[in-house]
Amino acid sequence: MGNMKNDKTFVNPSVTxxxxxxxxxxxxxxxxxxxxxSSPTGICSSEIELALDGQPMQALRERVPISTLKNSGAFFTHHTLSDKLIEPIIADIKEGIPVKDPACGTGNLLLACARHLPIMSDINDTVTAWGNQLYGHDIHPEFIRATKIRLLLLAIERGAKGPIPDTDISEFFPHIQESDYLVDPSLSKVNCIVVNPPYSIVQAPAQCSWASGIISNASLFMEKCVTTSDPNTKIVALLPDVLRTGSRYSKWREMISKHAIIESIKIIGQFDKLTDIDVFLLRMTAMALPNKKTNDHWWNLNEKAALPKKVVKDYFNVNVGPVVPHRDPDKGTWYPFIHAKILTPWDTVNIDTKFKKKRYPVTTFKPPFMVVRRTSRPGDKYRATGTIITGKKRVYVENHLIVIKPISGKVSDCKQLLSYLKSDAVNKWLDKRIRCRHLTVGAVKNIPWIKS
Ligand SMILES: C[S@@+](CC[C@H](N)C(=O)[O-])C[C@H]1O[C@@H](n2cnc3c(N)ncnc32)[C@H](O)[C@@H]1O
Known part of the structure; x- marks a missing residue:
């Protein structure tokens, strides 16, 4: 078999x-x-199975520092999740529609697709046919090489017979190439895209219209997918949950739904045992013309009919506590200062009694109001743990608390909401709405609730 190490059609020096x-x-x-x-009996089938399953990711973790993996967003999708992701396009794959993975890593998603492709009369024909249908990009030549080898191994494992031609293996699967999808997305146009993009953190480009500062590379990848695909391209993606629910990705969601019809969203939970990041499956279809009616409410996409008439923001103003003690200067008027550690959960406290005063040059809040702790994760006994603040003095509120202030000015509204926040209904709704480790103002504002 030929050497693939010279398969360098693209070099990006900034890449780790x-x-x-x-x-x-x-x-x-x-x-x-x-x-x-070897003869069929001379092959250890478990070795092949491992190479076609989770071994490439395990080897990556053993050999490459975790910081490098994070910089590159190199975390490969396990077998079960890959199968789940490609489910909606299996019929297209069987029909011979070309499929692309723009960030293919060592090929797990392409392998999942290839499991539905036919085996021809010999290896050569099989690999040629698969090569006409499978497209892939990755910035790392090692991953591209591994993808091609694994696809070849899969063809053999699935029964493709005969001698392999004496060609360099880099010549198989000609549409799977080392390249930067963000720079050259249209290297090839296809009708189906399967993607688990890198979740690395990057600076938003200067021309980005929906974000500034630090963002997930996954959001840029998906923008490229929807803006550069042909109309009617089916896109199935595995994405970090923050894109589905984070308030800072609201404009990104609107941008995506401008360019694609969002067909379905499925919450998955933790990516895998070793990677503590929640993910969801997004299925969409690229559109010919931009959609005028956009939607950033992806958390309840599948339940529009059941939308409640009222939500928390109809009765309360919701804000994040503005004080970051180590950052804010010691300036301003002296008022009591509250943070999560000094507040008893589910209690009502009078601010005029025992609280230490501080001063900061930020907004203060006048009681009555309620605060909920922002730190919260799916599966916690309570997702939105609250405390009611009463009294006459204005209050400084620390940044790990969300302030919920009744528009009516009534403590009774706070009491009613506090008891509702303890309920299973709220826990379940928040588990679905936000799987990140912090509650957002957007999530709290939209908790369905009708005041009695
Ligand atoms: C989360 S992994 C997914 C790999 C594979 N699709 C899977 O699901 O197992 C993301 C991959 O994107 C690659 N990548 C990062 N930046 C890229 C870029 N600009 N263009 C193409 N691939 C990129 C990384 O090297 C990594 O292999």
Missing amino acids: SMDQYAPYVDALEELTVKVIL
Whole structure:
């Protein structure tokens, strides 16, 4: 089998190197050679199974520092999740529609697709047919090489027979290439896209119309997908949950729904045992013309009919506590200062009694109001743990608290909402609405609630 190490059609010098991964890819190639040369009985099938399953990710974790993986967003999708992701396009794959993974890593999603492709009369025909249908990009040449080797191994494992032509393996699967999708998304146009993009954190480009500062690379990838795909391209994506629910991605959601019809959203939970990030599946179809009616309410997309008539923001003003003690200067008027550690959960406290005074140059709040702790994760006993603040003095509120102030000015409204926040209904709704580790103002504002 030819050497793939020279398959460098694109070089991006800013990319973190995956050199340490090359020896593992060499071992994959040796295994494939062994499989091709040995009689069927001489092959250890468990070795092949591992190479086609989670072994590439395990080898990556063992060889490459976690900081490099995070910079590159190199976390590969396990078998079960890959199968789930491609489910909506299986019929298209079987029909011969070209499929692209714009960030293919070592090919887990392309392998999931290839499991539905036919086996031809020999290996050569099989790999040629698969090569006409499968497209992929990745910035790391080691991953591209691993993807091609694994696809070849899969064809053999699925029963493709015969000798392999004496060609360089880099020539198989010609549409799977080392390239930067964000720079050259239209290297090839296809009708189906499967993607688990890098979740690395990057600076929003200067021309970005929906965000500034630090953002998830996944959001840029999806923008590229919807803005550069042909109309009617089906897109299935596995994305970090913050894109579905985070208030800072609200404009991003609007931008996406301007360019694509959002077909369905499925909450998945934690990506895998070792990667503590919640993800969701997004299925959409690119559109020919921008959609005028956009939607950023992705958390209740599948339940429009059941939308409640009233939500918390109809009765309360909701804000995040503005004080960041180590950052804010010691200036301003002296008032009591509250933070999560000094407040008893589910209690009502009178601010005029025992609270230490501080001064900060930020907004203060006049009781009555309620605060809920922002730190909260799915599965917690209570997702929105609250305390009611009464009294006459204005109050400084720390940044880990969300302030919920009744528009009516009545403590009774706070009491009514506090008891509702303890309920299972709220826990379940928030578990679905926001899977990040912090509650957002947007999530609290939209908790369905009708005051009695
Ligand atoms: C989350 S992994 C997903 C890999 C594979 N699709 C899977 O699901 O197992 C994201 C991949 O994107 C690649 N990547 C990062 N930036 C890229 C870019 N600008 N263009 C193409 N690929 C990129 C990384 O090297 C990594 O392999």
